[in-house]
Amino acid sequence: MSQPVPVNRPRLLNVKQVQDLSPHLRRVCLTGPDLADYPFTCGGAHIKIMLPQPGQAHAVLPTPTPQGPRWEDPSQRPIMRTFTIRAFRPEVLELDIDFALHGETGPASRFALNVKPGDRLAISGPGGPNPMLQRADHYYMVGDLTSLPAICAMAEVMAPQAKGHIALLVPHEQDILDIPLPAGVELRWFVGTPEQTEPLVSHLTSQPMTGDNSYFWFGGEEGLVVPMRRHVRRTLEVDRSRVYAVPYWRHGKDEEAYHHDRHDVMDS
Structure with a gap:
């Protein structure tokens, strides 16, 4: 009997739109049917973006295990960086990530500088405090x-x-x-x-x-x-x-x- 697919699994999504908010801040809108059961918690939640290794068309997703995600070939493990969810619109299956641009020096900034609609990006499920903003006066x-x-x-x-x-x-x-x-x-x-x-x-x-x-x-x-x-x-x-x-x-x-x-x- 097959194991149920974990709801907090990584997902490989499509870039729908790219928008420059300022000279050093770029919004990437992601979409895909796999967002239908995305376990969104709150805006600002932490996620990992998964970037492909050189020569890969897109990041290789891990196999979920009780001990956590596992790659059959550890050398295929993607480059990971921590980001936050800017917005999630479940009714239209869209998720926004804003990237700080600082040249070609890092893999995430390099991805954001060159990204275009139709590209693919893998992301993890959300983490961090929930809610991110505690109730206060x-x-x-x-x-x-x-x-x-x-x-x-x-x-x-x-x-x-x-x-x-x-x-x-x-x-x-x-x-x-x-x-x-x-x-x-x-x-x-x-x-x-x-x-x-x-x-x-x-x-x-x-x-x-x-x-x-x-x-x-x-x-x-x-x-x-x-x-x-x-x-x-x-x-x-x-x-x-x-x-x-x-x-x-x-x-x-x-x-x-x-x-x-x-x-x-x-x-x-």
Whole structure:
């Protein structure tokens, strides 16, 4: 008797549309009948995109096993990168992923720079907190282009009466987007490189913050996340359960090279 197909299995999808949101942010809309039972949790959920090895037409999907996904030939294992779901429209079987563009230096950015309708991309099922945005009266958020899709998705589900502060770092003024927010949530944009985080951190840490019924969400380059987490955990003494602080990347390292360092940073 055949085993049931796991609902959280990887899926190989088709690129339906490509849209430039700014000079350094590109949206890729994926579609396919395999999205009919996709176990969507929330906007901003973590996923793995699976990119083909050189010479492959598309990524080789694993065989699901009780111990997790397994490739018959480990050398065929695809290149994986972590992204977030920007939006999912189950009624039309569409899923959006926003890619930060930083040249041909990395496989994900290279894919996004060259992608066109009809190409194929494999993705995993969703992971991470569910919901990504905890219920709160006050929100304090920090991010960059890599975490902007998650922040935009969370902004869509904020209560109209929410209050708070969001600070975002982008590489160019043309990367500043119009993000609808509740009237009580202030958004401040900063333009600069990953090394130029100090003005943003100083701005947000100078704001009057309350730990009562608040949620703190920090994602992006390590230089943004670590000082903000230190401020709210050590200075404001906010409980760990009210803080999401995940360094997505470190300037100068790819995801694979940063993997172990990232966990050390998060555990410190």
